[in-house]
Amino acid sequence: MRHFLICLFPSGWRRRYGDEFEALLEERPLGPFVVADVVLAAIDAHLHRRGRDIAPHPQRSFRMSLRLGGSAAILGGVLFLSGLAGGQLKVFGEAFPTAVVILAGTAALLIALVGLSSFQARQHPRLIWAAFAVPAIGTVISCIGLVAMRTVGDRPFIAGLSPWAVWSIGLFATMAGSALFALATYRTQVLSRPAAGLLAVGSTVLFVIILVGYSRIGGTTSGPSAVFQVLMVAGLLMFSLGWSALGWAAIRLDRPATAAI
Numbered sequence: 001m002r003h004f005l006i007c008l009f010p011s012g013w014r015r016r017y018g019d020e021f022e023a024l025l026e027e028r029p030l031g032p033f034v035v036a037d038v039v040l041a042a043i044d045a046h047l048h049r050r051g052r053d054i055a056p057h058p059q060r061s062f063r064m065s066l067r068l069g070g071s072a073a074i075l076g077g078v079l080f081l082s083g084l085a086g087g088q089l090k091v092f093g094e095a096f097p098t099a100v101v102i103l104a105g106t107a108a109l110l111i112a113l114v115g116l117s118s119f120q121a122r123q124h125p126r127l128i129w130a131a132f133a134v135p136a137i138g139t140v141i142s143c144i145g146l147v148a149m150r151t152v153g154d155r156p157f158i159a160g161l162s163p164w165a166v167w168s169i170g171l172f173a174t175m176a177g178s179a180l181f182a183l184a185t186y187r188t189q190v191l192s193r194p195a196a197g198l199l200a201v202g203s204t205v206l207f208v209i210i211l212v213g214y215s216r217i218g219g220t221t222s223g224p225s226a227v228f229q230v231l232m233v234a235g236l237l238m239f240s241l242g243w244s245a246l247g248w249a250a251i252r253l254d255r256p257a258t259a260a261i
Helices: 002-007 011-026 032-047 064-089 098-120 125-151 163-188 193-217 226-260
Strands: none
Touching: 002 011, 002 032, 032 064, 032 098, 064 098, 064 226, 098 125, 098 163, 098 226, 125 163, 163 193, 163 226, 193 226
8 A cells, every 4th residue: 555655656756755755654554644645745746746846855745735735725715605606696697607616616625624634633633533524525425416416407316315405415514514624623723723713603604594594495486585695695705714714824834844844
């Protein structure tokens, strides 16, 4: 398994750092988050192979989750906000590719969860494992539902549920899981506590507003009230800003280590 992980890196990186990195891998158990760290480091090495250095030093390879996870958190927060706001408010018109943007944002948040969780799990493995599972499952279910909307339509998809229902279940799990992840991040104090608090509040608001709002308008022909829409937008803003702020905090945390190597 360790040999396979090393083979993920560019050939130039392996010639320069392969032996040293293999020695580092031998010193620690290959848990899921360690594997995720190495995979993200390999992706980063391929992305930066044309830069001044072939790749970052092996001692920093276990910190690559900060850079890519942080970038994915920022991108995911922005795309998720743009997709849902574009669908709810119609500010971009009917031609706005809502499903595509939400799918991209959800996928980015999944990468952010993997990256930020793998970094924090080194200090608080059990807590982060528990906080990672729910939002990760939720984002995967959301992606499946969004893809099915395009391919299956309104027909029953899984266990008699429509693709929209599958996506909704994933969305609820994503919001609830994001709140749990934010609370765990707040407790670990590894990343920004204000950002974690903002994400926790935004995720909770969205979960409650969506749950209560859709239960109230279900079975009726009237759309959401103005108050519902305002609260929805407020929750989306806090959710997006929370993820983006966590991502920025992760990138800033990675910078001192970058300068030190």
